[in-house]
Amino acid sequence: MRASMYAVSLLFTAPLWLGACSEDDADPCASRNISLTASITNAHEGENDGSLTANASGSAGFTFSIDGSNFQTSPTFSGLAAGTYTVTAKDGETCTASQQFTVDELADSQVSYDAQIRPIIEDVCWSCHKQAGQPGFPHADLSTDDKVKANASRINTEVQAGRMPKGGSLSSAEKAAIAAWVAEGAPVNN
Numbered sequence: 001m002r003a004s005m006y007a008v009s010l011l012f013t014a015p016l017w018l019g020a021c022s023e024d025d026a027d028p029c030a031s032r033n034i035s036l037t038a039s040i041t042n043a044h045e046g047e048n049d050g051s052l053t054a055n056a057s058g059s060a061g062f063t064f065s066i067d068g069s070n071f072q073t074s075p076t077f078s079g080l081a082a083g084t085y086t087v088t089a090k091d092g093e094t095c096t097a098s099q100q101f102t103v104d105e106l107a108d109s110q111v112s113y114d115a116q117i118r119p120i121i122e123d124v125c126w127s128c129h130k131q132a133g134q135p136g137f138p139h140a141d142l143s144t145d146d147k148v149k150a151n152a153s154r155i156n157t158e159v160q161a162g163r164m165p166k167g168g169s170l171s172s173a174e175k176a177a178i179a180a181w182v183a184e185g186a187p188v189n190n
């Protein structure tokens with residue numbers, strides 16, 4: 001009597017135990033819930049200046065790929081043209097998740113540096129910001145395009161506040177052009 005009860009209980013428990021085990025062996029990733037998001041910097045038309053930084057959660061030890069085969073520890077992919085990319089995150093146990101992200105194309109620049117910005121700098125600002133000895137030069141060197149670009153956000157702050165040009169003024173169209181130029185990333189090649 002005792003022996004047969006034991007046999008019965010073994011019959012019932014063994015298949016359950018085997019089932020749980022073989023499920024684990026078949027797909028250790030089945031219970032993972034890896035999810036991917038990304039922060040994206042859009043690209044200018046025809047330029048490879050977009051980027052994408054993935055953020056994976058739901059597991060640990062992630063590496064990342066944007067081509068499905070080469071994995072890197074950094075979640076950032078830069079030098080991207082506008083387009084749709086499939087990012088794959090792989091955790092420490094090679095479980096993966098993939099997600100598509102789109103780097104959008106930035107609208108064409110609305111402001112021409114050559115036609116709208118440099119003339120303001122040269123005609124209005126250079127009397128004080130071009131070379132040593134001028135009153136504004138120790139505060140901001142605006143002598144070259146690259147230096148104008150490096151000072152772009154300071155220029156915008158001073159101009160919008162009406163503090164610059166010192167002793168003078170800009171039209172509202174000129175102020176708007178400077179604000180738009182800075183918002184576009186202050187390009188000096190257009």
Ligand code: HEC
Binds near residue numbers: 155
């Ligand atoms: C008449 C001289 C003069 C002119 C013209 C002038 N500035 Fe200035 N600028 C100064 C002086 C002086 C300072 C130092 C701060 C002050 O005295 O207000 C200065 C400071 C600055 C600064 C630095 C502010 C900071 O962060 O400390 C910026 C940026 C600037 N000017 C931009 C411009 C731009 C852009 C123009 C042209 C649209 C311009 N300035 C025209 C004299 C001038």
